[in-house]
Amino acid sequence: MRWFTADLHIHTVLSPCGGLEMAPKALIGCLKSLGIDWMAITDHNTLANCPAYAAVAAREGVGFTWGVEVQTAEEIHLLVYFDQPDKAQAFGAELYESLLPLPNDPDFFGDQVIIDENENILGMEQRALINSSLWDLNTSVAKAMEYGGYCVPAHIDAEVNSIMSQLGFLPAEPVFPLLGISAGLNLEQYLSKHPELRGKAFLRCSDAHYLNDLGSGSSKVFAHEARVSELAKAALHLEERRLLV
Amino acid sequence: MITLHDYLMEIEGTNHTPGLDPREIVLKGGYVCDMLSDVMGSAREGQAWITIMKHLNTIAVASMTGVPAIILSKGNIPEQAVIDKASEEGICICSSEMDSFSLAGVLYTLLQK
Numbered sequence: 001m002r003w004f005t006a007d008l009h010i011h012t013v014l015s016p017c018g019g020l021e022m023a024p025k026a027l028i029g030c031l032k033s034l035g036i037d038w039m040a041i042t043d044h045n046t047l048a049n050c051p052a053y054a055a056v057a058a059r060e061g062v063g064f065t066w067g068v069e070v071q072t073a074e075e076i077h078l079l080v081y082f083d084q085p086d087k088a089q090a091f092g093a094e095l096y097e098s099l100l101p102l103p104n105d106p107d108f109f110g111d112q113v114i115i116d117e118n119e120n121i122l123g124m125e126q127r128a129l130i131n132s133s134l135w136d137l138n139t140s141v142a143k144a145m146e147y148g149g150y151c152v153p154a155h156i157d158a159e160v161n162s163i164m165s166q167l168g169f170l171p172a173e174p175v176f177p178l179l180g181i182s183a184g185l186n187l188e189q190y191l192s193k194h195p196e197l198r199g200k201a202f203l204r205c206s207d208a209h210y211l212n213d214l215g216s217g218s219s220k221v222f223a224h225e226a227r228v229s230e231l232a233k234a235a236l237h238l239e240e241r242r243l244l245v
Numbered sequence: 246m247i248t249l250h251d252y253l254m255e256i257e258g259t260n261h262t263p264g265l266d267p268r269e270i271v272l273k274g275g276y277v278c279d280m281l282s283d284v285m286g287s288a289r290e291g292q293a294w295i296t297i298m299k300h301l302n303t304i305a306v307a308s309m310t311g312v313p314a315i316i317l318s319k320g321n322i323p324e325q326a327v328i329d330k331a332s333e334e335g336i337c338i339c340s341s342e343m344d345s346f347s348l349a350g351v352l353y354t355l356l357q358k
Contacts (some may be wrong), residue, residue: 074300092285160280168281169300 001240004226007031007218008040009079009154009180010064012100016109016130019210023119024056025213026096031062034215038063038226042079044097044129045071045093048114055117056083063226069154070095070144073136073146077154077161079180080144081228086198091147098135102128123167127132137163150228152203154180157190170197176205178243183217201235204245220244246357249258249314249337252293255271255351256341258316259308261328265337270313277345281306288312291302295348304330304338318345 010027011018031039039062041053050066057064066088068079082088103126104112112125120179135143141151154165156170157178163170165181170176181187191198206218222242223230234241249267253260255301260267273291279298281351288294290311296303299321307315317323322340323331331338341348 074298159282165280166298167280167300168285168306169302171300171302 001222001224003035004038004063004221004223006038006040006063006203006221006226006231007036007205007206007208007214007216008038008081008152008203008231009042009069010214011043011069011207011209012041012044012053013051013111013113013115014125014129015043015209016104016128018110018112018208020113022209023115024053024117024118027058027110027169028053028062029216030211030214032060032089034217036062038065038221040065040067040079040081042067042069043122044069045095045131045133045159046125046129047088048125050085050088052115052117052119065226065228066230068092068095070135070140071130071132071161072140073134075161076137076163076166077150077158078137078140078163079154080140080149081152082147082149084148086148087147089143091149094143095133095135097130097242098133099127100131100134102131104128105131114164119195137167137171138174150232151221152178152180153208155182155205156180157185164194175210177201178231180205181215181217182245183207185215201237201243202245203235203243209212219228226233239244247358248273249293249339252316252352252355253339253341254290255350255355256316256343258339258341258355261323261340262332262336264332265335267314267339270337272314272352272356274356275292277349284352285309293352295345299327300307301327301330303327304334304336307336308319314339316348318343318348319334325337330332
């Protein structure tokens with residue numbers, strides 16, 4: 001086992017608010033220069049750009065996890081991670097069908113660009129990805145689990161689109177052993193205001209939309225390999241895995 | 246003084262918690278918001294809370310703030326587990342086909358009379 005430096009919440013050119021500079025080679029080059037050796041792509045409500053970034057990450061020797069940032073009916077941002085690309089894609093297809101059928105307004109939100117590993121444009125996603133699924137939190141988690149997904153509420157300290165902002169406090173069900181936090185959060189200060197969260201594991205991520213955001217937040221994971229199953233064990237400190245933020 | 250019953254008549258509302266009598270619930274005001282963290286800080290005792298949020302946590306927030314009634318707009322209906330919890334906590338949970346703006350308008354008008 002070894003320590004990984006992980007940033008598991010990164011957007012690409014497909015996220016409407018993501019910069020066009022977030023193309024795979026530039027993004028992964030930047031991660032490597034920052035010493036980040038485990039990444040996840042988590043665009044809003046889609047996994048369509050994971051193949052391109054997975055291919056470049058494999059070539060560059062950076063651990064890669066397929067992910068997505070689901071926006072539930074309550075407008076909670078929920079990160080879902082997968083070890084198996086085929087299941088991830090099947091989940092993505094079902095998620096897509098659950099999105100409200102609103103068209104994207106590129107002048108307002110920017111283009112939603114689907115690319116391949118050589119940065120050729122495969123297409124533009126027309127449906128607005130900054131948008132909610134019709135699935136509520138419980139349904140989203142149940143669906144994710146059907147496809148072997150691992151769920152982590154994103155940036156729980158954020159004032160909008162976090163499980164805490166939308167629901168007021170962490171619900172008793174479903175149980176989340178691992179909670180995402182914002183890049184710059186002072187966790188100790190936050191826990192002093194939310195003592196009920198003591199004992200949970202936390203995952204610090206950059207939530208990068210631009211290259212400049214990369215490196216602003218990451219987590220140290222002691223694991224065998226860069227896999228979601230290992231992350232899940234690390235969150236629970238099982239079998240000597242560790243997770244530090 | 247208006248009761249929840251008076252309000253439900255105006256908005257063609259349905260009470261999902263039959264164990265609670267809307268005639269006995271006095272409304273002093275209202276609060277309209279779908280973000281529970283905000284409601285926790287700002288809703289006051291005796292207010293009807295108008296929202297589309299029907300997660301189980303809604304009941305706990307109502308209980309915490311002293312809100313006696315939740316009015317779900319746009320015909321939203323809660324799951325049975327939410328209704329059960331509301332009954333247990335003594336919080337009347339109702340639905341109306343009207344949207345939150347209209348529901349607030351009707352309540353505001355009633356309270357001004």
